[in-house]
Every structure is written in structure tokens, then in C-alpha cells.
Amino acid sequence: MAPAARVKIKGLYGLPTKRTPVTPAVLDMLAGFFQQHKGRVLGLTGAGVSVPSGVPDYRGTNGTYRIHGEYTPILHHELVRQHASRQRYWARSFFGIRPAFKAEPNPIHYAFARLETKGFLTGLITQNVDGLHLLAGSQNVLELHGTLRHVSCLNCGYVESRDAFQHRLEELNPEWTAFWQTMARSGKEPTRRPDGDVDLPPNLRYEDFKYPMCHRCHKGHFMPTVVFFGGNVADSVRRQSYDMVDQAQALLVCGTSLATFSAYRLVKHAREQGKQVAIVNFGQTRGDGDATVKIEVPAEELLPPVARILGL
Ligand SMILES: [Zn+2]
Incomplete structure (x- = not known):
């Protein structure tokens, strides 16, 4: 995949910068990413994926506190x-x-679940603590910052x-x-x-x-x-997160600014191995400089239609 949508960004993480128009070419590009790496794509998700579910932001984990x-x-x-x-x-x-x-799973959670069921996605690492990926039917889910359940x-x-x-x-x-x-x-x-x-x-x-x-x-x-702010991701969870990256061929980062190091280091790890990293996030991220592709839109505008293009 050509790095056509790469966007160079300065300033604070998480602030919207230049929205990528959701054209058929952009949808096809992401669909092509899944086809090229079919069965070897690992998802890395964050709070942006649960926003359409109305998940309140009170949780106080280091992945979600308000800056x-x-x-x-x-x-x-x-x-x-x-x-x-x-x-x-x-x-x-x-x-x-x-x-x-x-809160209930939204179309992004269901799109990820279908991508896994149909063999496009190897699994998910999520920073979210709401359990919604599991509720949507995703099976191979590592909850990097634990669960409120x-x-x-x-x-x-x-x-x-x-x-x-x-x-x-x-x-x-x-x-x-x-x-x-x-x-x-x-x-x-x-x-x-x-x-x-x-x-x-x-x-x-x-x-x-x-x-x-x-x-x-x-x-x-x-x-x-x-995992609360000031706490640490357990060693076993950290090792498992690296293993999941090692076993994948490409990484799709979705709905996160990668502000927490426990998530960002996985992107670094993937890039050090020469793996492709696509980022879908409305707002700049800490990993933009590492991305092969950056698509600057809310995930709900992209993942469900891409799943449909793939026939899911
Ligand atoms: Zn006890």
C-alpha cells in the first residue's frame, strides 16, 4: 500500500488537524490493507472506538483521563x-x-468482530476498559489496561x-x-x-x-x-501484547491518540520490525511519525463501510 494518506502533523496529541475526505479511494485503500495482510492484521484500539457508544469518560485509567x-x-x-x-x-x-x-457495542465494535470472524484480523489489543469489544463478539482480545467488569x-x-x-x-x-x-x-x-x-x-x-x-x-x-494513572501494566499482559505484535504482519491503530506509552511502544515495536502501521484517528497521534498510512477521520466513518466492501 502506498503511503498516500500520510499526514504530517505538529502540536498537541488528540487535536483534530486535517480531516481526510472519506472517498471511495480511501475506503478501498483500507480494504486493500486488510486484503494484503489477510489474517495477519492486529488491531490496536482506544477511547475513540467507544465514543459512539456514549461511554462516559470518568474512568480514571491512564488511557482515558482528561488532559x-x-x-x-x-x-x-x-x-x-x-x-x-x-x-x-x-x-x-x-x-x-x-x-x-x-453502554452497548457500536458499529465499529461489530465491524472488528466480523473482521476477526471472517479471518481478516488476528486479534485486538484495546486500551478500553469497558468490555465492549468482547460484548460485540471479538474473541482474541487483550485488554491492555484491564476491565471495569x-x-x-x-x-x-x-x-x-x-x-x-x-x-x-x-x-x-x-x-x-x-x-x-x-x-x-x-x-x-x-x-x-x-x-x-x-x-x-x-x-x-x-x-x-x-x-x-x-x-x-x-x-x-x-x-x-x-490500570490506574501511576500504575503499571502487568508484566504478563505487556509480554502478551508484544507477542501479539510479533505474530502480526501489520497493525491497524484505531480511535486512539497513543498518548499512553504502553500503547505507543507497540507501534514502535511494529515499526522496528518493518511492519506496516495504519492509523485511523480523528486527531493527531503520538505515532503519526511511525505510520505508513494515517487516515484522519472518526473510526465510525471508516470501519463499518470497509467491512462492507470486504463483504462482511
Ligand atoms: Zn482477599
Whole structure:
């Protein structure tokens, strides 16, 4: 594939620059990328893929925190060490997890699932923690920054579903549960302030929020199974991500500015091996200088029609 759509970009990552017109030639170029490397294309996805699903941006992992605005992401060590930080995190998450779990896969997720089923795609590495690729039917998915669908004990490693954990939070915090039910009946959600806090009624305070200890070891605290800002991708996950790149012939980066090093280093790794890297993202990325092809459009305008061109 000729590097016809390569765009040279300066400035901050993530800002839209020059939109690539979605012409039949651009669609054919990406379809050709899949045909040329059929069965050996690895996808690397990020937040842009879940935006059309309305996934809220509160998650606070190092792949998704907001750079602009007043929102400060919670740090890994704060959650591990500080009771007050855990209270605040679980109280916010008590509300935030519900809309997150209501989100459904969108046409980009389904296009990726079909590309894998029909043998074009070898698998996916995603920075998203929403589990939507798996819900859409993708099989070989590595969740680089973990998933919000589970929690695990910091002491013994016991893993529990976030759903089950939510029920235990509800039982421990009946006043919070009543507040949520009142809001839900009125069709509203608690108002979120720019710093990520929630507007609470006067009888509720973060300092009163209760969260359970691990019921297996009775010593440890639970954490969501995600990589927080200041935390590290587990060695086993990092190795697996490199293995997936090693086994692929080409990399398709989609819906991510590659701002996190854990994702960007995979692009570097692929290029060091001389592999082709195509980037589909509306906004510049850290990997633009490494891309064989850069297509500057939101992924939802490209992946579904390309899947159709390939007969999927
Ligand atoms: Zn435990």
C-alpha cells in the first residue's frame, strides 16, 4: 500500500488537524490493507472506538483521563494506601458504573468482530476498559489496561464481578441506594461537577461511604481490575501484547491518540520490525511519525463501510 494518506502533523496529541475526505479511494485503500495482510492484521484500539457508544469518560485509567479541564484522575497509590481516596472512588463509581454498564457495542465494535470472524484480523489489543469489544463478539482480545467488569483483592488476588460488588455496595450503603433509586425514578442521574465529584444531597457525605473488605482473606481491599494513572501494566499482559505484535504482519491503530506509552511502544515495536502501521484517528497521534498510512477521520466513518466492501 502506498503511503498516500500520510499526514504530517505538529502540536498537541488528540487535536483534530486535517480531516481526510472519506472517498471511495480511501475506503478501498483500507480494504486493500486488510486484503494484503489477510489474517495477519492486529488491531490496536482506544477511547475513540467507544465514543459512539456514549461511554462516559470518568474512568480514571491512564488511557482515558482528561488532559483538559479540572478533572484530576485518581492515582494508583492513592487507592492502594488511602481509606479516604477509596471512599471517594467507590462512591463516585457507585453512580458512574451504571451508565457505563448500560453502554452497548457500536458499529465499529461489530465491524472488528466480523473482521476477526471472517479471518481478516488476528486479534485486538484495546486500551478500553469497558468490555465492549468482547460484548460485540471479538474473541482474541487483550485488554491492555484491564476491565471495569471485575474487581480484585489487593491481598489475595480474589476476583469478583463488578456487578456482584455493586450489590454489596448497595447493601452497605442503603441511603446512597435510596438516593440513586429516587434519581433513577425521575429519569435523572446525579449531576457531575467538572472535577469528577457528584452533587450529593446534604445527608450524604463521601466520608460515610462504606465499601467491603475481601470476603475470602478478610484482609485485603478490592480494586477495579484496571490500570490506574501511576500504575503499571502487568508484566504478563505487556509480554502478551508484544507477542501479539510479533505474530502480526501489520497493525491497524484505531480511535486512539497513543498518548499512553504502553500503547505507543507497540507501534514502535511494529515499526522496528518493518511492519506496516495504519492509523485511523480523528486527531493527531503520538505515532503519526511511525505510520505508513494515517487516515484522519472518526473510526465510525471508516470501519463499518470497509467491512462492507470486504463483504462482511
Ligand atoms: Zn482477599
